[in-house]
Amino acid sequence: MKSIFTETEIKEFIKANLKPEKYRHTLGVMAFAEELAKKNGVSAGKTRLAALLHDCGKEIGRHKKYMKYVKFDSFEKKIKPVWHNKLGEVIARKYFKVKDKQVLSAIRKHSTADKNMNPLDKIIYLADIAERNRKYKDAVMIRKAALRDLNEGFILALAKKIEYVLIKKKILHPKSIEAWNNYVK
Numbered sequence: 271m272k273s274i275f276t277e278t279e280i281k282e283f284i285k286a287n288l289k290p291e292k293y294r295h296t297l298g299v300m301a302f303a304e305e306l307a308k309k310n311g312v313s314a315g316k317t318r319l320a321a322l323l324h325d326c327g328k329e330i331g332r333h334k335k336y337m338k339y340v341k342f343d344s345f346e347k348k349i350k351p352v353w354h355n356k357l358g359e360v361i362a363r364k365y366f367k368v369k370d371k372q373v374l375s376a377i378r379k380h381s382t383a384d385k386n387m388n389p390l391d392k393i394i395y396l397a398d399i400a401e402r403n404r405k406y407k408d409a410v411m412i413r414k415a416a417l418r419d420l421n422e423g424f425i426l427a428l429a430k431k432i433e434y435v436l437i438k439k440k441i442l443h444p445k446s447i448e449a450w451n452n453y454v455k
C-alpha cells in the first residue's frame with residue numbers, strides 16, 4: 271500500500287466515515303477490483319488502495335475542512351453526486367499522504383470517467399458499478415463483460431451510466447462524453 275497508513279488504519283477511517291452499506295460497497299469494490307487487477311497485470315497494492323479510498327469523501331459534511339482545497343469546474347458545481355471524487359482525492363493526498371498519481375487519478379475519475387483512462391482507472395470505475403453487492407441486472411452483465419475483457423466492460427459500464435443519467439434527466443458531465451467518444455469503437 272502506498273500510504274504512510276496501514277490498510278487496517280485506512281479501513282478504520284473508512285468504516286467510521288461511511289454508512290454501513292457504503293462500507294460494505296467499498297469492501298466489494300476492493301474484492302472485484304483486485305480480481306480485475308490480477309487478470310490485467312495491474313498492481314494489487316495500488317488497486318487495493320484506490321478501491322479502499324474511492325468513496326472516502328462520500329459523506330461530504332464530515333470533511334468540510336478539505337472542501338476548500340477542491341476546485342470544481344462549472345459542470346461539477348451543478349452535479350453534487352460527483353463532488354466526492356475530487357474531495358476523496360484531496361483527502362487521499364492531504365490526510366493519507368498518498369502521492370501515487372495513478373491511485374489519485376482512479377479516485378478522481380471513478381464516477382465521471384475521463385477522456386484518458388489507464389487500466390487502474392478503468393478497474394476502479396468498473397468495480398464501483400459492478401462489485402458483487404450490486405445485484406441489478408446491468409451490474410451482473412457489466413461484471414461478466416469486465417471479466418471477459420476490461421475495455422469491453424468499461425464501454426458497457428460507461429454506456430449504462432450515461433443512459434441512467436439521461437433517463438433521470440440529470441446533467442451529464444462532459445468528461446463522460448469525452449470518455450465515450452474516445453473509447454467507443
Ligand SMILES: [Fe+2]
Nearest residue numbers: 324325380381
Ligand atoms: Fe463514489
Ligand SMILES: [Fe+2]
Nearest residue numbers: 295324325398
Ligand atoms: Fe463507490
